[in-house]
Amino acid sequence: MQIDINNLCFAYMHKLVINNLSFSLSRGDFLVIRGKNGSGKSTLVKCLLGINPVKNGMIFFDHEDIVGFKKWTIMGYVPQKFEDFNYEYPITVKEFLSVSRLRQTKDSHVLKLLDKMGILEIQNDNINSLSGGQLQRVFIVRAMLNNPRLLILDEPTASIDKKNVLYFRETVNQLHEEGVTVILISHDESLANLNYTHVLSMSSDFSFSFQSRENAELTPGVNE
Amino acid sequence: MFLSFFSDLFNQDFMLRALIAGILLGIIAPLIGSIVVIRRLSFIADTLGHFSLVGISISFFLTYTFGWTVFSLRPQYLAIVFSVIGGLLIELFRRYYRNYKEIAMAIVISLGAAASAIFFSLSKKTGSLYNYLFGSILTVTDYYVVLIAITSLVVFLLFGLFGRQIISVSFEETNAKFFGINLGVFQLVFIIVLSVVVSILLESVGVLLSSAMMIIPIAAAMKIGWSYRSTTIIAILFSELSVFLGLWIAYSFNIPSGAAIVSVNIIILVIVSVIKRIMIKRTLKKTPEIANFDVGE
Numbered sequence: 476m477q478i479d480i481n482n483l484c485f486a487y488m489h490k491l492v493i494n495n496l497s498f499s500l501s502r503g504d505f506l507v508i509r510g511k512n513g514s515g516k517s518t519l520v521k522c523l524l525g526i527n528p529v530k531n532g533m534i535f536f537d538h539e540d541i542v543g544f545k546k547w548t549i550m551g552y553v554p555q556k557f558e559d560f561n562y563e564y565p566i567t568v569k570e571f572l573s574v575s576r577l578r579q580t581k582d583s584h585v586l587k588l589l590d591k592m593g594i595l596e597i598q599n600d601n602i603n604s605l606s607g608g609q610l611q612r613v614f615i616v617r618a619m620l621n622n623p624r625l626l627i628l629d630e631p632t633a634s635i636d637k638k639n640v641l642y643f644r645e646t647v648n649q650l651h652e653e654g655v656t657v658i659l660i661s662h663d664e665s666l667a668n669l670n671y672t673h674v675l676s677m678s679s680d681f682s683f684s685f686q687s688r689e690n691a692e693l694t695p696g697v698n699e
Numbered sequence: 700m701f702l703s704f705f706s707d708l709f710n711q712d713f714m715l716r717a718l719i720a721g722i723l724l725g726i727i728a729p730l731i732g733s734i735v736v737i738r739r740l741s742f743i744a745d746t747l748g749h750f751s752l753v754g755i756s757i758s759f760f761l762t763y764t765f766g767w768t769v770f771s772l773r774p775q776y777l778a779i780v781f782s783v784i785g786g787l788l789i790e791l792f793r794r795y796y797r798n799y800k801e802i803a804m805a806i807v808i809s810l811g812a813a814a815s816a817i818f819f820s821l822s823k824k825t826g827s828l829y830n831y832l833f834g835s836i837l838t839v840t841d842y843y844v845v846l847i848a849i850t851s852l853v854v855f856l857l858f859g860l861f862g863r864q865i866i867s868v869s870f871e872e873t874n875a876k877f878f879g880i881n882l883g884v885f886q887l888v889f890i891i892v893l894s895v896v897v898s899i900l901l902e903s904v905g906v907l908l909s910s911a912m913m914i915i916p917i918a919a920a921m922k923i924g925w926s927y928r929s930t931t932i933i934a935i936l937f938s939e940l941s942v943f944l945g946l947w948i949a950y951s952f953n954i955p956s957g958a959a960i961v962s963v964n965i966i967i968l969v970i971v972s973v974i975k976r977i978m979i980k981r982t983l984k985k986t987p988e989i990a991n992f993d994v995g996e
Contacts, residue, residue, distance in 0.1 A: 526873075547876040547879075548876075551877060554873070554874075557871075560870065560871050563921070564733075564737050564870070564921060564927070565921060565924040565927060565930045566866075566870065567925070570866075570926055570927050571870065573863070574862075574866040574870075575867045575878050617874075621878070621879075623877075
């Protein structure tokens with residue numbers, strides 16, 4: 476999916492968070508957004524997801540303005556944490572994924588994705604019995620259910636174990652290889668094991684740099 | 700005692716009406732209750748019950764103070780209308796106080812209690828308040844049974860057509876639009892259906908016990924359910940069992956039917972909790988290596 480961001484500005488109440496941010500992504504690109512806490516990464520993602528309202532002409536998906544955009548089913552989103560998710564009530568992994576699919580998505584597709592993620596054996600497990608890593612994969616499957624053209628993922632913080640971070644990154648690479656446009660918010664300094672094509676570095680003084688991977692690798696400190 | 704209850708159940712019209720009403724409510728109350736529990740809105744039924752009481756009190760006020768007989772026979776009409784208004788007010792306040800959503804219910808429940816007390820007192824009918832606080836399934840009319848049947852049909856249709864979307868959005872609202880669900884429309888339809896169900900429950904189990912019919916069977920089923928489907932089916936079975944035993948107790952010992960049904964519900968919850976605890980202890984004894992870990996109930 477083609478994404479164009481033109482002079483995006485966003486403020487919470489009177490506090491400006493993003494000022495004149497512009498960049499474009501083509502179909503099949505893989506963008507990593509990085510920057511310290513408070514640099515506006517999450518705010519940008521909320522703008523892209525339509526949670527933070529923006530003005531006309533600032534964000535376009537396939538040349539269609541986000542204001543009035545209705546085709547949200549072509550996107551998938553994997554949050555960093557699942558605070559909003561209700562863990563207590565019994566529901567199996569398969570049930571949870573089945574209720575999230577669109578009418579045209581078949582149940583067999585759900586099983587195929589679970590198999591691909593290596594979590595087919597937990598399909599009948601209760602969702603509240605899963606480990607953090609397994610839950611993350613269930614949410615990736617959920618985001619992939621309806622064959623999205625754009626996948627936005629918020630990477631788990633470095634505080635979760637390294638093995639899971641590595642697995643997460645390998646999974647994202649795999650999804651990108653299938654032709655999905657990927658936007659990944661990284662909370663880790665290192666971009667190792669990520670097959671990204673572009674990097675957006677944001678800082679809290681509203682400056683940003685949008686670079687292709689080749690250019691980014693020439694900049695010291697970007698790809699350790 | 701049990702035999703005479705059975706013969707009266709099918710020979711006495713009022714018993715048959717109570718049974719049909721009870722069976723239908725025994726299905727729709729936990730069905731809606733499951734969504735209420737998942738959305739962490741357990742107090743909502745209480746709140747809507749209090750607010751629908753405003754409709755009943757205004758019906759009395761118009762009838763006995765102004766002599767308007769429009770609502771005298773069917774105070775349920777205004778009860779449904781006010782329950783829906785209460786539901787919409789809750790949704791409005793929930794959006795206003797995003798991070799303190801329970802404030803919405805506190806505001807609406809107080810407004811409902813205050814307004815109904817005022818109108819009951821103005822109509823000098825405070826005595827009839829008892830009937831609406833505790834309800835009576837044994838005195839329901841044919842008209843009421845038809846009303847429950849229509850409401851049940853609408854609930855079944857909604858679950859049949861949009862069950863997947865309803866469950867999905869209840870578990871997690873943020874991602875709803877990526878799965879083709881309009882969150883605003885869902886919230887509106889849900890609150891209207893819930894308001895109607897609560898005001899219908901008012902007549903049979905009363906304001907104070909309507910939420911119990913929705914929540915307690917789910918609370919018991921959650922302890923032993925292993926999936927959404929199994930939890931809902933178990934909750935409906937518990938609910939039907941409590942309706943049947945509750946009717947028998949109410950009929951045999953001449954106590955309020957709503958109170959009897961809810962008491963059976965509570966007893967089921969206690970039994971299930973105790974059995975679950977014993978089973979966990981036994982498992983821990985058999986497998987001492989996991990005894991040091993925190994085992995969820």
